[in-house]
Amino acid sequence: MTAMDYLASYKELLSIAQAGLHYGNDQFDLVRYQELNDLALQLIQSLGDEPQEVIHDLFSHESGYQTPKVDIRAFITQDSKVLLVQDSKSLKWSLPGGYADVGFSPKENTRKEVYEETGLKVEVKQLKAIFDTNLRKDIPQAFQYYKLVFDCEILSGSFMENLETNQMHYFALDKLPLLSQKRTTQEQLLQLMQENNTSYFE
Numbered sequence: 001m002t003a004m005d006y007l008a009s010y011k012e013l014l015s016i017a018q019a020g021l022h023y024g025n026d027q028f029d030l031v032r033y034q035e036l037n038d039l040a041l042q043l044i045q046s047l048g049d050e051p052q053e054v055i056h057d058l059f060s061h062e063s064g065y066q067t068p069k070v071d072i073r074a075f076i077t078q079d080s081k082v083l084l085v086q087d088s089k090s091l092k093w094s095l096p097g098g099y100a101d102v103g104f105s106p107k108e109n110t111r112k113e114v115y116e117e118t119g120l121k122v123e124v125k126q127l128k129a130i131f132d133t134n135l136r137k138d139i140p141q142a143f144q145y146y147k148l149v150f151d152c153e154i155l156s157g158s159f160m161e162n163l164e165t166n167q168m169h170y171f172a173l174d175k176l177p178l179l180s181q182k183r184t185t186q187e188q189l190l191q192l193m194q195e196n197n198t199s200y201f202e
Contacts, residue, residue: 003047004137010047011144014040015066068132068144072109073097073184074152075128075192076120081170082189085117087180088166094183095149096168110150118168119160122152129200131188139181149192 001009017040020033045051073095076083084093096117100109107124114122131147133139159168171177173189191200 002137004140007044007047007140008134010040010043011142014044018066068134068146070100071097071133071145071147071183072100072106072113073147073149074110074114074122074124075149076114076122076152076154077193078170080193081172082193083118083168083170084177084179084184085165085168086177087183088164090180091166091178092180092183093169093171093177094180095189096165097149097183098164100148106148106150110152114152115157116162117165118157119162120157121155123155125151125153127151127199128192129188130202132202133182135202136185139185141182147188149188 014037017033017037021030021037024030024033074083074097075095083096085096086093097110097113098117100106101112104112106127110124111122114120127148128151129147129149131149133141133145133147169177173186173193176186176189179185194200
């Protein structure tokens, strides 16, 4: 087993412990689930260099039955080029989007994220693809994400200064900038650029 395989197993162990702590009633079982939770955090910490306090803080906000998180992305093209935005902190590029907010539909989340990061108003046409971050063992992430990518068409607007992105630009696939791999990969863009009317699922 590789380190990534161990990490996946430890995170699954942690999710079982967190579900037990949330739904359990027996006091003895709750003690055991807490011990299991602490053990899983120690095992996760042992795989890297982060202090145990950092690992604990990262996962301590999770409770109840754990499910994959949802990441919403917009796929906008022009003349066979794809629209990317540059993150203001890392200066790396990705498709516009981010975590899905509670209380909004997938369409509403997509429109909201695009407007916040670009100033563009878009029409959300269809679901283009669903990517599973757990399948990318070479790009470790603390949590599993389902990345929902929607085909969008620009209605109006122009780039608007904001706190999340510095700029937006259209790129050809053979001239891509430095990508934020946890947000958007070259392989994902290649898949999205394929001309077909069916959604891609992993």
